[in-house]
Amino acid sequence: MKPLVLTFLACCSLILAGCANPGVVQISPDTYFISRTDKGGIFGNASKMKAEVIHEANEFAAKQGKVAIPLSTQETPMAIGQFASFDYQFRVVDKDDPEAKRTALVPRADIVVEKTEKIAADVKTKEEKAPDLYTELTKLDDLRKKGIITDAEFEAAKKKLLEK
Structure with missing residues (x-):
């Protein structure tokens, strides 16, 4: 019975290790990426997950004596059949780097509304002169x-x- 329990626990730990957070992933010499999924469902906390990801990025940069500069974020809210997730892309730069002072993300539209309609306009390309x-x-x-x-x-x- 004991070997069966040990085998079961070993399998469970292997499965859980495969589901573990990959941590900080380098995507270029100074650019990194962290992706996290909150599998807590309705008991999860997406805000806490985002804060932990950003904190992890800042700690990663601080260990190198540098600063993490956010480049982009992508979040997916929890829905039926879908766990909440958060992706964070950042650069690691020296503390004296000019980019370290501008750390705000450039806002981007979540939704783009396109409105197509015909309008009438009196457009003149050249100034009309009275003929000489x-x-x-x-x-x-x-x-x-x-x-x-x-x-x-x-x-x-x-x-x-x-x-x-």
């Missing part, structure tokens, strides 16, 4: 001299320009 009377009359006269328009058409267009 002298230039217009010169163009008309040039057209008449080249025989493109008749004298009657010239007079009608000239009268129209002068009335504006």
